[in-house]
Amino acid sequence: MAETTPRDGELDETRAGDGQLLSWPFVVVMLSAFTYFVGVGAMLPILPRYVEDELHGSGFQVGLAVGSFAVSAALLRPWVGRMGDVHGRRVLVVGGAVVAAASIAAYSLATSLPLLLGSRLLTGVGEAAVFTGLVTVNQDLAPDHRRGEAASYFSVSLYGGMALGPAIAEALLKATNFTTVFLTFAGCCLLGAVFAIWIPRGKTMAVPADRSVLHGVAIWPGIVVALGLVPLTAYTAFLPLYADQVGFEDVGPVLGLYAGLVLVIRIVAARVPDALGWRRASAVALVGVSAGIGMMGIWGSAASVWVGTVLLSIGMSLLYPALLAAVMKATPESERSHAVGTFTLFLDLATGLGAGIIGIVVSLGNERSGFVVAGLCATGGLVAQTLLRDRIGRPARNTVSPAPATP
Numbered sequence: 001m002a003e004t005t006p007r008d009g010e011l012d013e014t015r016a017g018d019g020q021l022l023s024w025p026f027v028v029v030m031l032s033a034f035t036y037f038v039g040v041g042a043m044l045p046i047l048p049r050y051v052e053d054e055l056h057g058s059g060f061q062v063g064l065a066v067g068s069f070a071v072s073a074a075l076l077r078p079w080v081g082r083m084g085d086v087h088g089r090r091v092l093v094v095g096g097a098v099v100a101a102a103s104i105a106a107y108s109l110a111t112s113l114p115l116l117l118g119s120r121l122l123t124g125v126g127e128a129a130v131f132t133g134l135v136t137v138n139q140d141l142a143p144d145h146r147r148g149e150a151a152s153y154f155s156v157s158l159y160g161g162m163a164l165g166p167a168i169a170e171a172l173l174k175a176t177n178f179t180t181v182f183l184t185f186a187g188c189c190l191l192g193a194v195f196a197i198w199i200p201r202g203k204t205m206a207v208p209a210d211r212s213v214l215h216g217v218a219i220w221p222g223i224v225v226a227l228g229l230v231p232l233t234a235y236t237a238f239l240p241l242y243a244d245q246v247g248f249e250d251v252g253p254v255l256g257l258y259a260g261l262v263l264v265i266r267i268v269a270a271r272v273p274d275a276l277g278w279r280r281a282s283a284v285a286l287v288g289v290s291a292g293i294g295m296m297g298i299w300g301s302a303a304s305v306w307v308g309t310v311l312l313s314i315g316m317s318l319l320y321p322a323l324l325a326a327v328m329k330a331t332p333e334s335e336r337s338h339a340v341g342t343f344t345l346f347l348d349l350a351t352g353l354g355a356g357i358i359g360i361v362v363s364l365g366n367e368r369s370g371f372v373v374a375g376l377c378a379t380g381g382l383v384a385q386t387l388l389r390d391r392i393g394r395p396a397r398n399t400v401s402p403a404p405a406t407p
Contacts, residue, residue: 081341
């Protein structure tokens with residue numbers, strides 16, 4: 001099967017062979033990500049209110065509507081990753097953002113929960129394509145020794161959009177109505193698609209029919225990152241309930257501290273994952289998240305929440321960039337979308353399965369026991385990283401070797 005080269009010199013745009021990271025294509029990726037995630041993030045506070053106020057749904061139905069998009073996103077990530085390797089990264093981002101925009105606009109027409117769920121599943125389709133495409137081209141544009149830094153900067157645009165979107169959406173809802181909010185933020189997703197028109201297509205190849213669904217290079221790092229993300233799932237889901245027990249009147253400042261520290265560390269210390277190397281950086285990250293969430297469970301005080309939040313923030317700032325860099329280092333350029341699709345699938349699994357497991361523990365015990373179990377999951381990730389470090393960051397045997405480029 002022959003590898004193909006992008007049109008109009010786009011392949012040269014993605015190689016970053018001079019060691020530079022910041023370029024016009026890199027800025028375009030950041031702008032596309034930011035505007036898209038403003039639109040997606042805005043739905044976090046709006047959808048629960050829409051289900052409750054307009055559709056008169058129960059708490060279970062609210063959770064179903066909010067989380068349903070993750071189902072289609074998780075199922076499609078490996079498939080859209082393979083499509084990105086064949087057709088290029090640009091088609092994933094442009095097409096996915098258009099699909100997401102159309103689905104969000106359709107929320108305003110959903111007069112029942114099944115109609116809303118159908119639209120949310122469509123949002124998941126767009127999300128799978130956009131995220132896989134953006135992460136892949138972000139790594140295409142990074143020199144080998146700055147992949148962790150590139151991932152850190154990308155996450156800043158993601159976090160920034162997810163933080164700004166909800167604030168604007170709530171203010172807009174107070175002044176207008178749900179329909180206006182949905183159409184406005186569908187427009188943000190469309191703007192992300194417009195920026196994505198200038199995203200490099202990247203190196204592509206014809207994919208053999210027997211290519212595996214999951215990319216071998218990304219499976220073990222994916223397992224480690226999933227175990228390391230369980231504490232964050234426990235933290236975001238159950239801290240608001242636990243905070244009341246240790247004397248917090250408002251958990252907002254604590255959550256603000258977490259988000260602020262992650263953003264600052266990923267900007268100021270963006271080069272740390274590359275400087276430490278993925279092994280040491282991910283080990284430090286897993287120790288941080290395990291100690292942070294475990295401290296909240298074992299110590300059980302307001303002070304433990306503050307200190308644990310700081311440790312959790314440090315760990316989460318390093319974990320994803322370090323392990324993504326390991327995956328990209330071992331993946332041929334023409335297979336990166338496939339590897340990213342596999343790696344990010346484990347992020348969905350950490351959110352979905354992690355929340356379910358910790359929820360069962362909390363039901364049988366309390367929030368503190370849930371935090372302890374989440375810390376043990378991260379410790380398991382550290383053990384896995386130690387045992388598998390010779391397999392992580394090494395090309396898989398079933399990785400496809402591209403044929404020489406065709407004219």
